[in-house]
Amino acid sequence: MAPLALVDCNNFFVSCERVFEPKLERIPVVVLSNNDGCVVARSNEAKMLGIPMGAPYFKWKALLEGNNGRALSANFQLYGDMSQRVVQVLREFCPELEVYSIDESFLNLAEVKEDIESCCDKMKETVKRWTGLPVSIGVAPTKTLSKLANQMAKDQRGVKLLMSEEEQTEALRELPIEGLWGIGRRMGVNCRSQGIKTALQLREAPLGKVRKAFGVIYERMVLELRGTPCMSIHEVDEDKQTITYSRTFGRPIETLEELSEALCSYAARACEKLREQNSCTGGFYIYFRTNKHRPDQAQYYAEKQILLEVPTDDTRVILKRVNNFLKEIFRAGYKFKKAGVTLYSLTPKGQQIEMEFEKPKQLHDKLPLSMIDKLSARYGDRGLFFAAQGVGNAWKGRNEIRSPGYTTRWSELKFVK
DNA sequence: TCTGGGGTCCTAGGACCC
């Protein structure tokens, strides 16, 4: 079975900061989110103090300072750069690599000729030497198991192999069900109510029953735990299917003008990202809300979803719409704390297909009828138009197999008499 | 007083088609 490695940077944001400020070594360090609101990374020393991930900083400030700790504002530019350098090093060892997140990569070690364990040791040391960052490596036949191996590596010497069934069984036996990758709060409760308390019990559960009770995601998880890979390595980084830009405000906003300014700048940034990946957006939604942590204050949440007739990457088109719809849903008299813009139904730019039709019926194998109705209502029965379909991030024809429920959308781009 | 930001995938169910 092909060994799959998960390489994970330890306490990534904190480790990045430590590379450039060695004084931060061996003291409790946390990195804070936007406006220094939440703890988004912790050093081991900070974890030992009991500071949880995602905790509001003001609740832990005193404890941290009382222990000579440091809190830093996040520097995502730096973390992005460091992340790329780590990936560069890893590619030298294994070109078949998937960048899973800013601090994690999956590697397919099938082609590695030498001993896997010593190869991993070498990778770990090389990353440390060339970037200054400590990593942990877990190796197993599937992603789910290598994630587990990686967790175990963190408690050990930084490298853990989980290739044999005996080792896997041992590891899963003691693992509470919530410790598995893909089991969150909700599923933990669900599993326990069905008598599944450990990862091993989930692995041994009948496939059909799991699928029926929990759905395909968990059926796949069981297979992965049994050593059958169900999640492959995605080497190319694919286009985003949605692009979001949202922020919590440093101070509450009350006027339409301020809110418009914020949302328009978010929309503009989102459009930049859109053009970077060379896509057009078929629609977007905007939302804003008051501070949900202040039940003593009047609460208001508003959201508006807009489907565009013509996909675009033109900021001006989006901004105009944002302003119009914002006026519709704005209410005065509230203190707004957060707002955001999400672009969705993205289509690759310049990959529109061209179709000629005489009667709407002829389009049946290409277009959903609802779209045809819209087109014929507007243009009558004859004409030539271009249509684009957004299916996730890929360009797919009608005959391709998709999971049911995938969002599919056709948008007219242009009509020519 | 102070509580982040950005994603993915799947399911259910209505509308509509043949």
Add this chain to the structure above:
DNA sequence: TCTGGGGTCCTAGGACCC
């Protein structure tokens, strides 16, 4: 004229991840 089954399209919402 009446009725039903199988299928697609699309949205809303839930669950999870880092």
